[in-house]
Amino acid sequence: MRTASRTRPTIALTAIAAASVLLLTGCGTTEEAGAASGEAAIVITDDRGESVELAAPAEKVVALEWNTAENLVALGVMPVGVADTEGYGDWVKAEALDDSVKDVGDRGEPSVDAIAGLAPDLVLTTTDLSESVIAQIEEFAPVMVVRGADASNPIGQMESNLERIATATGHEAEGEDLLSGFHENLADGKSELEAAGLSGAPFMMSDSWATGGQVSIRPFAEGALLTAVTEELGLENVWTGEGDADYGLGSIDVEGLTSVGDVEFLYIANGETDAYQNELAGNAVWLSLPFVQSGNVHRLPDGIWMFGGPSSMNDYIDAVVTTLAG
Known part of the structure; x- marks a missing residue:
């Protein structure tokens, strides 16, 4: 790394x-x-x-x-x-x-x-x-x-x-120095993903939570910071839904993912609160999704603040590159 x-x-x-x-x-x-x-x-x-x-x-x-x-x-x-x-x-x-x-x-x-x-x-x-x-x-x-x-x-x-x-x-x-390091890390990460044959690979980024057994999914649309960073790494965002004007975040349920094909599905959870692994483990719609069936569901490490500064974004870059190309 x-x-x-x-x-x-x-x-x-x-x-x-x-x-x-x-x-x-x-x-x-x-x-x-x-x-x-x-x-x-x-x-x-x-x-x-x-x-x-x-x-x-x-x-x-x-x-x-x-x-x-x-x-x-x-x-x-x-x-x-x-x-x-x-x-x-x-x-x-x-x-x-x-x-x-x-x-x-x-x-x-x-x-x-x-x-x-x-x-x-x-x-x-x-x-x-x-x-x-x-x-x-x-x-x-x-x-x-x-x-x-x-x-x-x-x-x-x-x-x-x-x-x-x-x-x-x-x-x-x-x-x-911090901004210099961030841009160098972006460039290095992009090179590693390209070397692994992942340049232009489709991806979707999200997080989720469960309330009373009901799962809410928050897609990171165009304009979300993590989406922008992942695109700078050379991957292609496939989520076309709209996000809010500040954070670029949307809101769907599991049925809303049925339009997504076989992509690199990236997500962040925290500790035991992982709705994809827990509440959706036996959900028929979730299990039918192409990226689930192909094993392309990737939980990134805990503690990456999705709305942070260059330090958190460096951790995110490292996690994406290690997960997909490591």
Whole structure:
């Protein structure tokens, strides 16, 4: 398996992120100039179109979505607080939190009091969090809001999120290294799949869950981050159903898979909650599907966060290549 040069410096910030970041310079460093003049040293435009002003690179950061927390750790910044630390530990294996990180409640309903008690320099969240909660937090700390995902540009949004977090924390060089490693890993993975005769192979990506014995399937349509990454690896997505405008996700039941032929069927589960292996084990419709009959159902390793940053995407690339070509 490749060791992907994930720490080699190459690319600078993309034009999109560079345009959104304004460093106010004067005598000395930008941080010193800001501190001396009383002006913000760093100004970043977030995905609300709001200017987030920081007197210096943020050191005490709270992350209210797992992709922002993952990016912080990958950049070398351990957050002081994260929403649902237990869930993060279950679902995000690429970048581990240490024991110092405080749990600040649920991702959708964080504890404003717990966040305030940490006296953060910056709070990171996504557009999935309600504006009312964001407004409460902004009474005591700057908040940078990034879009959790964008189905019109999934990889670009992931990169832009990382770049702005890197700028806000003063870790631009580390951010460039992470993106360089991600693109090198993509190129290496594509070469390995091509060498295995899998270039252009049809695939479908999904996850699923069961409630009261009923199985719901979530196809990753065009615009989903994992779909885009898999296509960059040289495989061809066969799922033509529509996904939502942010995450590119659809919703079907098992009968909805009957239009899918013999493909490489990739999916992610977590622990024992595997609806394909459990609830559908004896389902006649599931057992009749061509990819099931040919043995092309591939559960990828646990802990790959499907909506994460470059670190999780590197784990995903490695898993796909190992599973299909290893």
